[in-house]
Every structure is written in C-alpha cells, then in structure tokens.
Amino acid sequence: MNTVKLYLRSMQMLMKSQLQYPVSFLMQTLAQLVMEGGEFMAVLLIVDRFDHLNQWTPGNLYFFFGMMSVTFYLTEIFGRGITGNFPSLVRTGQLDTLLLRPRGIVTQVLCSAVDPRRVACVAVGVAALILGSRQSAVQWTTGKALAMAEAILFGVLLILGLFLIEAIFCIHSVKSIELVNAITYGGRSACQYPVDIFPRPLRLLFTIAAPFALTLHVPSAYILGKPLYGWPAWTAFVSPAAGGVLFLMLYLLFARAMRYYRSTGS
Amino acid sequence: MMKAYLSAFRMRWKMELQYRGAVVGGFVCQVFFGLILVSLYRALYAGKPQSLPIESVTTYVWLQQAFFRMILSSDPDLANRIRTGDIAYDLCRPLQLYGYYYARILAQKLLGSLLRAAPMLVFAACLPRGWGLVLPASLPALAVALLGLVLGLLCVCTLENITVGITMRTLDPRGVQAMLNLLMTTLSGNILPLTLFPDSWQKAITLLPYAQLLDAPIRLYSGQYALAQAPRALLVQAVWTVILLGLGLLLWQKNQKRLIVQGG
Amino acid sequence: MPYIAVDQLSKTFTVRKKREKGRLTREKTAVHALQGVSFSVEQGELVGYIGPNGAGKSTTVKILSGILTPDGGSALVGGRVPWQNRKEHVRRIGVVFGQRSQLWWDVPVIDSFSLLKDIYRVPTEAYQKRLAELTEALDLAPFLRTPLRLLSLGQRMRAELAGSLLHSPELLFLDEPTIGLDAVSKLALRDFLKYENEKNGTTILLTTHDMEDIAALCRRVMVLGHGKKLYDGDLPELLSRYDTQRVITLRYDGGAALPPLPDGCQVSREGADYKIAYSPQALPTARLLTLLQSAGSIRELTAQPENIDHLIAAMYREMGL
Numbered sequence: 001m002n003t004v005k006l007y008l009r010s011m012q013m014l015m016k017s018q019l020q021y022p023v024s025f026l027m028q029t030l031a032q033l034v035m036e037g038g039e040f041m042a043v044l045l046i047v048d049r050f051d052h053l054n055q056w057t058p059g060n061l062y063f064f065f066g067m068m069s070v071t072f073y074l075t076e077i078f079g080r081g082i083t084g085n086f087p088s089l090v091r092t093g094q095l096d097t098l099l100l101r102p103r104g105i106v107t108q109v110l111c112s113a114v115d116p117r118r119v120a121c122v123a124v125g126v127a128a129l130i131l132g133s134r135q136s137a138v139q140w141t142t143g144k145a146l147a148m149a150e151a152i153l154f155g156v157l158l159i160l161g162l163f164l165i166e167a168i169f170c171i172h173s174v175k176s177i178e179l180v181n182a183i184t185y186g187g188r189s190a191c192q193y194p195v196d197i198f199p200r201p202l203r204l205l206f207t208i209a210a211p212f213a214l215t216l217h218v219p220s221a222y223i224l225g226k227p228l229y230g231w232p233a234w235t236a237f238v239s240p241a242a243g244g245v246l247f248l249m250l251y252l253l254f255a256r257a258m259r260y261y262r263s264t265g266s
Numbered sequence: 267m268m269k270a271y272l273s274a275f276r277m278r279w280k281m282e283l284q285y286r287g288a289v290v291g292g293f294v295c296q297v298f299f300g301l302i303l304v305s306l307y308r309a310l311y312a313g314k315p316q317s318l319p320i321e322s323v324t325t326y327v328w329l330q331q332a333f334f335r336m337i338l339s340s341d342p343d344l345a346n347r348i349r350t351g352d353i354a355y356d357l358c359r360p361l362q363l364y365g366y367y368y369a370r371i372l373a374q375k376l377l378g379s380l381l382r383a384a385p386m387l388v389f390a391a392c393l394p395r396g397w398g399l400v401l402p403a404s405l406p407a408l409a410v411a412l413l414g415l416v417l418g419l420l421c422v423c424t425l426e427n428i429t430v431g432i433t434m435r436t437l438d439p440r441g442v443q444a445m446l447n448l449l450m451t452t453l454s455g456n457i458l459p460l461t462l463f464p465d466s467w468q469k470a471i472t473l474l475p476y477a478q479l480l481d482a483p484i485r486l487y488s489g490q491y492a493l494a495q496a497p498r499a500l501l502v503q504a505v506w507t508v509i510l511l512g513l514g515l516l517l518w519q520k521n522q523k524r525l526i527v528q529g530g
Numbered sequence: 531m532p533y534i535a536v537d538q539l540s541k542t543f544t545v546r547k548k549r550e551k552g553r554l555t556r557e558k559t560a561v562h563a564l565q566g567v568s569f570s571v572e573q574g575e576l577v578g579y580i581g582p583n584g585a586g587k588s589t590t591v592k593i594l595s596g597i598l599t600p601d602g603g604s605a606l607v608g609g610r611v612p613w614q615n616r617k618e619h620v621r622r623i624g625v626v627f628g629q630r631s632q633l634w635w636d637v638p639v640i641d642s643f644s645l646l647k648d649i650y651r652v653p654t655e656a657y658q659k660r661l662a663e664l665t666e667a668l669d670l671a672p673f674l675r676t677p678l679r680l681l682s683l684g685q686r687m688r689a690e691l692a693g694s695l696l697h698s699p700e701l702l703f704l705d706e707p708t709i710g711l712d713a714v715s716k717l718a719l720r721d722f723l724k725y726e727n728e729k730n731g732t733t734i735l736l737t738t739h740d741m742e743d744i745a746a747l748c749r750r751v752m753v754l755g756h757g758k759k760l761y762d763g764d765l766p767e768l769l770s771r772y773d774t775q776r777v778i779t780l781r782y783d784g785g786a787a788l789p790p791l792p793d794g795c796q797v798s799r800e801g802a803d804y805k806i807a808y809s810p811q812a813l814p815t816a817r818l819l820t821l822l823q824s825a826g827s828i829r830e831l832t833a834q835p836e837n838i839d840h841l842i843a844a845m846y847r848e849m850g851l
Contacts, residue, residue, distance in 0.1 A: 006648050013645060017636030020677070027441035035448045042458045049462055050310040097632045099597045101649050102621040108649075178291035182298040190302040197309035202301065259599070 003107050010111035011078070018116060025117065033120035036073070040065060040124055043192075054197055059135025060224050061193065062128045067148075067220050068192040068212075069125025071155035073118040079160045080113035082106075083184075086167040087177070095261070105258055106251065109167075136224050144223045147236045151219040158215050158243030162187065164250040171257045183210055191216065196228060215243035271369040278373035289381050292335070296382065297389060300331040304397055307462075318461055321400045322488050326459040328390035328399045329484045333415075335378035336422055337454055337479060338447060344370070344430065364518040367430060371423045403489025410496040414483035417503040422479045424510035425450070431517040435524075455481045461490065475510060478503040531609075532570035533701070533733055534594065539567045539603035540757075541589050563589040565757040566603065573700070574731045576723070578748035578765065580738065582846055586757040587737045591703050594735075595625050608700060621650065624699035626690055628706030633678050639689045640674045643696060650697035657696065664692040667722055684715030691719070695726065701733045702726070708740050720746050741842055753845070760849050772845045776815070778806045778822075779832045786826030791818075 018025055043065050047058040056064075076083050086109060089095045098108040138144070166180040191212035195203055207213040213228070221228040222236035304324050311320045330337075344367075346352075390399035402408035429446050451457050453476035460471055460481045471477055482499050485491040491499045541564040563586045571577055581587050592598040594605060596612035596619045605612060612619045626632075633642040647657045665671050668688040673681055681689065687707060695702065704723075708716045724747060726732050738744060744751055744765065751768060753761035761768055781802050788797060788804055795818075796807040808818060815833075822828065 006645075009645060009648060013634065013637055013641055016641075017634065017677075020636050024441070028444070031441040031444035031448075034445055038448050038452050038457070041452070045458055045463060046310065048464055049316070050314050052313055053310055054313060093630055096592070096597055097627075097630060099616065100595055100620050100623075100625050100632075102617040102651075103649055104617075178288055178295045182295040186295065186298045186302060189299065190306075193306060198302075198305045202305060 003104070006103070007107065007111055011114050014114040015116055018114070029117045029120045032117050033124065036069065036121040036124040039069075039192075040128055043128075053193065055226060056194055056197075057136060059132050059137075060226070061132070063132030063136060063138075063224060064194050064217070064220055065192045066125045066127070066129030066132055067151065067155075067216050068188060069128060070122055071125075071152050071216060072159055072188050073121035073125060074152065075156045075159040075163075076118045077115050077122070079110060079156070079163070080115040081109040081111065082160055082167060083163045084115065085109070085113040086163075087170050090170050099261075106254065133223075138223060138225070147219040147222055147240075150237065151216050151240045154215050154240040154243035155212075156243075157247040158211065159184070159188075161243070161247035161250040162210060164247075164254045168250070168254055168257045171254075171261050187212055194221065194228070211239075211242035211246060214239040216240075271365050274366050275369040275373040278370050279377055292382055293385055296331045296334055296386060300328055300386075300390070303327045303331075308396070318490075320396050322461065322490065323459055324393075324397060325400050325488050326455070326461060326484050328386070329487065330456050330459070330480060332383040332386040332390070333379045333480055334456065335382050336375045336419060337450060337456055363522065364427060364515050368423055368427055371426050371430075372419070375419060375423060375426075400488070402487050404493070406493055407486060407489055410493065410500065411483050411487035414486045414496075414500060414503060415480075417500060417507060418479045418483050421475065421503060421507040421510065424507055424514050425475060425479075427514045428510060428517060431514060431521060434521055450476060453477065454479050455484075461485075473502065475506045478506050533573040533575075533608055534569075534571040534735075535604075535606045536570065536590075536594070537568050537604045539590070539593065539600050539605055540564050541586075541593065541598065541600045541602075562757050564593075564600070567754070567757070567759050568603075569752060569759060569762055571733060571735070573733055574727070575750065576727045576734045576736070576748050578736050578738070578744035578751040579754065580741075580744060580751060580842070581754035581760075585754040587754055588705065589757075590754070591625070591705060591735070591737060595623055595703055596620055621697070622699055623701045623703065624694035624697070625703045626694050626705065626707055628687070628704075628709040631678070631686070631690060633689060633693050635679050636677055638675045638677055639670070639681075642678065642689075643693060646693055646696050652697050656698070660696055660698055661692075664695060667725055668692050669718070684711050684718075687711060687715065687719065688722075691722070695732075698730070699732065701735070704734065704736045704738070706738055706740075707736070708738065708743055716740075716743070723747055741839055753849075755846070755849050768845070769841050772841045772848070774809050774811065774844065775807055776810055776833065778808070778818070779830075780804055780806070780822065780828055781830045782826040783829045784826070789821055789825040791821065 043061060046053075047061060052058065053061060081089075089098070089109065089112065094112075095105075098105060098112070101108060133140075162184045163180075165183070166177065169180065187206065187210045190198065190202065191206055195206050195213035195217050198206070203213070218228050218231065218239040219236040222233055227233065227236075304327055307323045307327070308320060311323075387399060392398065402411060429443065432446075433442055453460075453471060453474055455461075455477070460468060460477060463471060472481065482491070482503055486496060486499060540562070543561045543563055544558045545561055567586070567590065579587055579590070589598065593600050594607055594612055596616045599613045607619065608622065610619050610622075633639065634645070643661065647654075652660070665674065668691065670688060670692055673685050673689070678686060678689065691707070707723075708719055711719065720743060723734060723736075727734050734747075736743065736748060749765060750763065751761070751765045752759060753768070781804070785802050788806075791797065791806070791808075792813055794809055794812050798805045806818075822831075
C-alpha cells in the first residue's frame with residue numbers, strides 16, 4: 001500500500017473517531033464558522049469605511065481574503081498533525097511510537113491528526129471567493145481555474161512548511177510557539193490583503209522568506225485581471241512553486257533535526 | 267480568607283516570571299502584528315483619509331497590541347482543570363472560589379501585560395510619526411486613562427470569571443470558549459479598532475462591556491473622550507464591573523450548589 | 531554470530547538546569563545513561579532486563595530499536611545497525627511500552643490492526659493468518675470490534691501486544707508489560723509470551739520491575755545499574771547469592787525453650803512464639819529443623835517464603851544502587 005492510500009485510510013479512520021462525539025463536533029464546527037465569519041466581517045467593515053485599498057476594489061479584497069482562508073484552513077484540516085499536533089506528539093512520547101514504524105516521519109505525523117471542524121472556515125473562504133469573483137466580474141477560463149488550483153496546492157505546502165519550523169524548534173526543545181506564530185498566523189493575517197499595500201521590508205518578507213505573495217497573490221491578481229506589479233501572465237503559473245520550494249527546504253531541515261531528536265524519559 | 271487570595275495571586279505571579287522566553291517571543295510576535303496592522307491602515311488612509319487622524323489609529327493599534335495579554339491570555343493550567351473536570355475538586359475547597367480564581371486571573375493578566383506592554387510601548391514610541399504611538403492628549407488625560415485601564419483590568423477579570431463559570435457547566439468547553447474569545451477580540455477592538463467601526467454602530471458598541479476593557483482607556487488617552495466626558499466613561503466602566511461581578515458570583519454559587527446536589 | 535551483539539555502548543544526555551539567579555548562562559550537567567554496556571543475545575532467547583529506575587534500561591531499548599543514536603560503542607541486531615536505516619530495522623521488530631499506547635483510542639481494535647497492516651505492508655494472507663493466531667492465543671475475539679477506550683486495562687494490553695506482533699517481528703521489546711494488571715491477566719500474558727517465544731522463536735527482551743514476571747519467564751537475566759551492566763547470567767544463581775536470610779516462626783507444645791543455636795542466628799520472642807532469622811548458606815534449613823525438633827515437640831511452624839522483591843532490594847543495596 002502506498003503512502004497516499006495510507007494517508008487517506010488514516011484520515012478516514014480519524015474522521016470516524018471524531019464523529020463519535022457528534023454534539024461536541026457540531027458545536028465546535030459552529031464556533032469555527034462564527035470565528036471565521038468574524039474575520040470576514042472585519043474586511044466588510046473596512047470596505048464600508050474605506051471603499052477600496054489602493055487599486056483593489058472591495059470584490060478584489062474579498063477574493064484575496066477567500067484565497068487565504070481556503071488555503072490556510074485546508075492546511076489545518078489535512079495537515080493538523082503538523083499545524084497543531086506536533087508539540088503534543090513530542091511531549092507525550094507518541095513520536096517514539098511513530099519512530100518504531102517503518103514509514104517516514106512526516107507521513108506518519110500527517111496521518112496522526114485531522115481537523116474537520118475547519119471545514120466551516122473553508123466554507124466562509126469559499127463564500128468570500130464567490131462574492132469576490134462575482135463583484136470583480138471575473139471571466140473564468142481553464143487557465144484561471146488552473147492557476148487557482150495550483151495556488152491553493154502550493155499554498156498548502158507553503159503553510160505546512162512554515163509550521164515545520166515550529167516542529168523543528170520543538171525537536172530541539174526550544175520553546176518558541178509565539179515566535180513561530182508571528183510568521184504563520186501573522187502571515188495569514190497580513191496576506192489576506194494583497195502584498196503591494198505593505199512597505200518594502202514586509203513585502204520582501206512575504207515574497208522571499210514566507211512567499212505568500214508568490215504563491216497566492218500573483219495568481220490571484222492574474223485571475224482578477226490586474227497582474228501584480230504588472231508581471232506577465234505566465235508568472236502566475238510559475239511563481240506559486242515558491243511554496244513548494246520552501247516546503248522542500250524545511251522538510252530537509254526537519255529530517256536533519258530528527259537525527260538530533262532525543263526522546264523524553266529515561 | 268484574604269490570605270488565600272493573596273497566595274493564589276503570588277503563585278501565578280511567580281509562574282508568569284518564569285516564562286521569560288515566552289515574553290520575548292510574545293513581544294516579537296505582537297510587534298509584527300502591530301506593524302502589519304499599521305501598514306494596512308496607512309494604505310487604507312492613503313486612499314481615503316478620514317476625520318480621525320491616522321496617528322490616533324496607530325496609537326490605538328499599538329496600545330491594543332501592548333495590552334493584548336490583558337484581553338486574551340490562556341491559563342493552560344486552568345483550561346486543563348476545566349477540560350479534565352478536575353475543577354470539581356476546587357469547588358469542594360473551603361474557600362470562596364470566585365475570589366480565588368479572580369485573584370489568579372488578575373495576577374496573570376496584570377503581570378502578563380505589564381511585562382509585555384513596557385517594551386512594546388517604548389518600541390512604538392520610537393517609531394516615526396504616523397507609524398507609532400503618540401503622546402497622550404494631556405497629562406490629565408493620561409491620568410484618567412490610567413484610571414480607566416485599572417477599571418478595565420478589574421472588568422476583564424470579571425468577564426473571564428464568567429467565561430470560566432460557563433465553561434465549567436458544559437461538557438466540552440472548547441466551542442463556548444472559542445465563541446466568547448471571538449466576542450472578546452472583535453468587540454474590544456483588537457481585530458479592528460472600534461473607532462473604525464461604522465459610526466452608527468459605535469454608539470451601541472461602546473456601551474457593551476467589551477468596550478470597557480481597552481477601548482475606553484485608549485479613547486481617554488488619545489482625547490477622543492474629552493476630559494469633560496471622562497467621568498461618564500469611567501462610570502460606565504465601573505457599573506459594568508459591578509454588574510459582571512454580581513453575575514459571576516451568582517453563577518459560581520449556582521455551580522457550587524449544583525455540584526453539591528449531584529454529589530460530584 | 532549472536533542475534534544481538536552490543537559492544538561498549540554508551541550514551542550521555544546533557545540536561546540543562548534551571549537558570550540560577552544572577553547568572554546569565556544555565557548550567558549543564560551530563561547524565562551518563564549508559565557507560566560501556568556489552569552483551570549478546572542469541573536468536574530465540576527470552577532475556578530479562580532489570581534495574582532500578584534511571585538505570586539505563588529504556589535507553590538501551592531505545593537505542594536497540596533505533597530511536598536513539600548512541601555516543602559510543604556498537605550494536606548489531608540481526609546484522610543491522612538499528613539507528614542507521616531505521617525503516618528497514620523497525621519493520622522486523624516489535625515494541626510494547628506498558629504505559630504508552632500505539633493503537634487508536636476512539637476506533638475499534640480491528641480497525642487499528644488493519645491500519646497497522648497497511649503501515650507495515652503485511653500481505654493480506656499473512657495478516658489473516660497471523661490475526662487468527664493472535665486472536666486465538668490472546669483471546670481477543672470478544673472485543674475486536676470495541677473501541678480501545680472502552681476496554682479494560684487487561685484487554686487493552688492484550689490488544690497492544692497483538693498490535694505489535696501482527697507483522698511477525700523477529701525481536702520483541704517489552705517495557706513493563708504487566709504494569710497495573712490483575713493476577714489473572716498477568717498469568718495469561720506470561721503464558722502467551724512463553725507461547726510466542728517457543729512457537730515462533732521470537733527473541734524477547736523483557737524490561738520490568740515485576741520480579742515474578744522475570745522468574746516465571748526468563749532463565750537469563752541482566753542487571754543494569756547507573757548505566758553499567760552488573761550481572762548477566764542465570765536467574766536462580768543470582769537469587770541464591772542474595773538469598774542470605776530466612777525467617778522461621780515456631781511454637782512448642784507446653785512452652786518448651788529453644789535449644790542453643792549456632793552463631794549467626796537471631797532469635798526474638800513474642801509470647802510463646804519464637805522468631806528465628808538465619809542464613810541458609812551457613813546453616814542449612816534441614817540442620818536447623820533437626821536442632822529445633824530436639825528441644826521438644828513443635829506445635830506450629832511457619833517459614834516465610836523467599837520473597838523475590840526482597841532479594842532484589844538486597845542486591846540493589848549491595849551493588850550500591
């Protein structure tokens with residue numbers, strides 16, 4: 001059985017076990033809906049007061065928000081093992097158990113958790129995307145759909161990669177959750193708006209170090225018909241790969257860190 | 267009796283001091299969030315300037331960031347006790363529990379925010395005009411703002427105690443907690459300054475308890491509440507604090523009674 | 531060539547102490563978990579591995595199962611270096627931690643098993659056969675479809691054991707497998723381990739504080755203390771070395787007095803009862819009894835059974851642990 005199949009089977013089983021507590025599950029999903037709804041409301045309120053942001057119309061802003069929301073929370077649903085579960089895997093010694101099995105560690109960590117509650121947040125994101133694409137009068141083409149799929153796929157990898165930083169710190173038992181939060185959750189908060197509104201240092205940060213701009217904004221702007229910085233259309237299909245590159249780099253660092261992993265207990 | 271509260275307070279205080287690493291990490295994180303928000307509002311202002319000067323908005327953002335820990339701070343120990351149901355044992359202690367937890371929460375919020383606010387305010391004051399923190403409207407304004415901050419702190423602890431009281435009653439507190447946290451961050455002006463909410467909403471929102479925590483002191487600081495309005499603002503804060511204190515006490519008493527009836 | 535060959539294995543952890551007041555740097559202390567431990571185990575052996583808490587037992591197990599990399603020395607398990615090529619190695623071993631679960635908490639046991647089958651890539655036919663065997667031997671049938679969280683501790687341990695044996699490992703590490711189990715479950719578990727060892731030739735390394743497990747299962751035992759191997763050999767021989775004191779309580783008809791006893795016997799009296807502590811090596815029990823009988827007719831006599839925990843405690847004391 002290959003890795004993808006194993007992952008899918010694990011997800012299926014974990015979903016099943018979460019649904020053993022249906023009331024609690026529903027309550028929490030509802031809470032997520034309200035929470036992400038609140039985030040979106042902030043954008044609506046901003047639009048209410050300011051009408052537009054540089055060249056970006058309200059519809060454009062909803063679209064950017066939706067792209068980030070869908071990407072970030074898809075990552076949280078399917079990558080929960082990395083985005084939330086890793087510190088407790090180390091603390092409880094569960095990571096040892098994973099090391100005793102003949103599979104890759106990242107695979108197994110990914111197989112260890114799922115967070116279906118976040119589907120509510122994804123729903124808010126999808127609503128924002130639909131609203132945004134309508135108001136921006138986007139003419140959908142195969143190319144644009146492709147650019148969007150690619151952006152979301154690499155965006156998920158990018159976010160997973162950023163959360164791997166936390167895992168790496170965790171292996172070296174450095175307590176740094178708040179520091180890593182700055183780049184993960186901070187990146188999400190910042191890059192739900194197009195990157196060109198930020199001053200140069202922040203722009204560079206989100207283009208090079210945590211390339212949300214390359215992965216999400218360039219294709220989004222292409223879809224909206226207002227290419228970021230006037231870049232040619234083909235960049236929208238190439239630049240998202242930056243997310244994949246970042247993931248790969250951090251994956252290698254993570255593998256290196258695992259060699260220094262020192263399990264807890266005597 | 268008083269001694270028990272004091273020792274609860276002192277214990278939390280010591281625990282907070284231990285997490286110096288988290289203080290540094292939190293500082294960097296909060297500065298980062300602050301810079302992002304300030305950049306965003308500056309870009310928005312560039313497109314459509316408002317009657318409210320940008321300096322007021324950036325000051326609002328930095329004060330919110332500096333006292334973030336006062337609004338949202340997690341006490342992992344307490345959360346854990348609620349989740350595992352161990353808090354039931356606490357309810358059996360011969361102690362006015364409301365006061366015990368109030369002292370604990372107060373200590374955490376006070377020290378948690380003091381440790382973070384001081385470096386943050388220094389940092390924000392060093393930023394260029396239109397980016398950072400401006401001085402208070404006047405010295406008396408600073409004085410009433412500080413008074414308002416103390417009232418806000420007392421008020422947020424009563425709110426938190428109600429949250430704890432409610433979560434104790436539900437089997438799975440995470441959902442309720444998430445909702446209450448959302449209300450807290452949105453309506454206290456942390457996500458978006460209340461001063462940027464639609465003007466018609468502001469009249470109602472500023473009367474809600476959430477606006478008493480940081481929004482009122484910030485408005486006093488920057489002079490959006492003039493000195494003449496200060497007594498009214500402080501009174502609203504005080505009234506809410508008393509009301510919430512009463513509600514919280516009632517809720518905890520009921521919880522305690524219920525537990526005795528059920529026999530744990 | 532032995533199945534497990536460990537030579538001069540050592541591992542040191544650096545533990546950072548809490549920062550003291552007025553100092554900028556934190557002090558570090560080195561903890562020598564293992565200091566030059568060597569041993570070898572043949573295929574199919576069932577070896578007990580004992581020692582007080584913190585002796586380095588778990589560290590050894592973690593190194594041999596590939597979780598930890600040693601600082602010095604070498605180890606070969608079935609010709610493989612455990613910490614190199616981890617996946618290849620762990621495919622062939624099984625590990626049970628008594629206090630840690632490897633099955634999924636909220637799902638039926640059988641679902642956990644079938645996921646483990648996928649993880650270890652066990653062919654379906656082999657899996658079916660093995661599952662049937664384990665179900666039979668561990669009596670799993672009554673709760674295979676029950677979620678793990680609803681099982682009793684004894685049932686859970688049986689399920690855990692089956693889970694770590696599904697892929698038919700050549701080597702099984704057991705870390706405190708009987709902790710917290712009731713007497714019946716313990717006996718059943720021991721019977722199963724014997725069966726697995728004899729029937730399938732699985733090499734078993736058993737770490738435990740329960741000396742009765744060791745006595746029931748292992749002929750060979752290794753004692754570890756402060757990161758060093760202190761004993762390696764026959765269990766009965768080890769015990770006889772520390773079997774230095776026995777106690778007999780007796781009462782005579784008509785309250786006769788004790789005969790004079792050789793030096794080295796300690797006598798105390800409670801009412802009509804005499805309590806005699808003696809060393810069986812210096813004074814064989816048969817001779818003592820003959821002596822005692824010569825003084826009068828014995829109405830009651832109890833000999834305190836040799837308690838293995840006491841022996842081990844005496845041994846740890848003598849070894850300075």
